[in-house]
Amino acid sequence: MIADLANPERFERFVKPFWLTASALAVILLALGFYFGLFHSPADYQQGDTVRIMYVHVPAAMMSMACYTAMAVASIVGFVWKHPLADVAAKASAPIGAVFTALALVTGSLWGKPMWGAWWVWDARLTSELILFFIYIGYIAIWEAVDDKIRAARLAAIVAIVGFVNIPIIKFSVDWWNSLHQGESIFRRGGPTIDGSMLLPLFLMIGAYMMVYAALLVPAMKNELSARRIARLERMGGVSGVRPE
Amino acid sequence: MTRKQKRGVFIGFIFAAAALGVFAVLASLNSAIAYFYTPSDLQKLAKPPAGVIRLGGLVKQGSVAYPGGSTTVQFVVADKFAQTRVTYNGILPDLFREGQGVVVEGKLEPDGSVEASQVLAKHDEKYMPKELADALKKQGVWQEKNAPHS
Numbered sequence: 518m519i520a521d522l523a524n525p526e527r528f529e530r531f532v533k534p535f536w537l538t539a540s541a542l543a544v545i546l547l548a549l550g551f552y553f554g555l556f557h558s559p560a561d562y563q564q565g566d567t568v569r570i571m572y573v574h575v576p577a578a579m580m581s582m583a584c585y586t587a588m589a590v591a592s593i594v595g596f597v598w599k600h601p602l603a604d605v606a607a608k609a610s611a612p613i614g615a616v617f618t619a620l621a622l623v624t625g626s627l628w629g630k631p632m633w634g635a636w637w638v639w640d641a642r643l644t645s646e647l648i649l650f651f652i653y654i655g656y657i658a659i660w661e662a663v664d665d666k667i668r669a670a671r672l673a674a675i676v677a678i679v680g681f682v683n684i685p686i687i688k689f690s691v692d693w694w695n696s697l698h699q700g701e702s703i704f705r706r707g708g709p710t711i712d713g714s715m716l717l718p719l720f721l722m723i724g725a726y727m728m729v730y731a732a733l734l735v736p737a738m739k740n741e742l743s744a745r746r747i748a749r750l751e752r753m754g755g756v757s758g759v760r761p762e
Numbered sequence: 763m764t765r766k767q768k769r770g771v772f773i774g775f776i777f778a779a780a781a782l783g784v785f786a787v788l789a790s791l792n793s794a795i796a797y798f799y800t801p802s803d804l805q806k807l808a809k810p811p812a813g814v815i816r817l818g819g820l821v822k823q824g825s826v827a828y829p830g831g832s833t834t835v836q837f838v839v840a841d842k843f844a845q846t847r848v849t850y851n852g853i854l855p856d857l858f859r860e861g862q863g864v865v866v867e868g869k870l871e872p873d874g875s876v877e878a879s880q881v882l883a884k885h886d887e888k889y890m891p892k893e894l895a896d897a898l899k900k901q902g903v904w905q906e907k908n909a910p911h912s
Contacts, residue, residue: 559891559892559894560891561889561890561892562891562892562894562896563857563885564857564885571889596769596773597766597769597770598766631856632855632856632885633855633857633883633884633885634855634880634882635880635882638797638882640797641795641796674773678773678777679776679777679780681777682777682780682781682784686784686788694792694795694796694797695797695798695800695818696797697797697798697818697865697882699885699886700886700887701887702887702888702889705887710889711888711889711890712889712891712894715889715890715891
């Protein structure tokens with residue numbers, strides 16, 4: 518099925534039902550996640566109601582890394598196999614991932630002030646996540662800066678793949694070095710250290726964020742394909758004047 | 763080699779070189795990336811670090827005192843093997859209590875204690891409802907090692 522979608526026309530036929538499904542799921546999961554997260558889950562024994570920031574922070578941080586991983590994989594496929602949709606997918610992922618990263622940084626900061634006593638510290642986890650944000654911005658800047666889109670795709674892919682070095686550093690920073698940020702709570706040996714009543718809203722929100730990503734990614738890819746088609750037609754002189762630039 | 767294979771090898775080589783470079787940098791910066799020393803780290807150092815340091819550990823049970831009824835607080839930061847005395851005059855974070863993980867920033871004094879300019883609370887990875895924590899304490903199954911900062 519994925520191979521069939523390599524054809525941009527088939528891809529465009531697939532976009533609408535996929536987008537509708539993902540958007541509907543995103544709305545439902547977000548509504549449920551916020552309901553359980555804000556009204557139907559307990560306050561933490563230490564953090565009180567501040568624990569609820571976790572339900573927007575943790576999924577944002579996870580998606581900041583998941584988006585980047587998707588971008589790096591798409592970049593490899595695009596760079597090596599020249600798959601026609603791969604660099605479109607990578608390019609479309611970047612702004613979404615950058616927003617997830619910014620959200621993780623901001624919500625983390627809002628949690629850090631009341632809990633730690635500081636908005637920001639330069640420990641390994643926070644610093645590597647901030648670097649991830651800069652890598653996203655750099656990646657987006659390359660697409661904007663290089664006019665020849667084939668060259669831009671190649672350069673951007675190299676940046677995305679090299680930048681992937683940072684992802685395991687973020688993930689394991691709390692194990693490799695002393696950090697102020699707490700360690701892993703969910704995927705750890707011996708099971709999660711989060712009470713079940715708090716895991717429910719957390720997992721709902723993780724699902725919601727994934728659907729938000731899907732619902733934003735596919736139309737962004739479609740727009741990119743349309744923009745490329747317009748650029749191609751303009752070069753051929755077919756529709757000069759359609760985009761007054 | 764086909765062009766596809768060449769591209770694959772090229773990108774693999776670039777990634778490996780970058781990963782190796784980053785690894786070398788991180789390995790050589792290892793102690794500088796660590797956010798704090800533990801009391802045993804401090805003890806192991808041949809020469810005490812000059813200037814501002816950060817010290818992390820648990821606030822020792824029963825060690826918090828306000829000598830002379832002043833706002834200056836004294837407590838002991840401990841890990842499994844060593845402990846360090848800390849003096850601090852300022853606002854403590856809400857989570858600060860005995861048994862709590864903290865990171866204090868300050869100057870290492872000649873006598874081995876730390877004159878703190880900032881105290882941060884370190885939250886751990888445990889999340890549970892207050893009711894459950896209370897119930898566990900009531901039943902007497904609350905263990906300090908399960909909840910190092912109750």
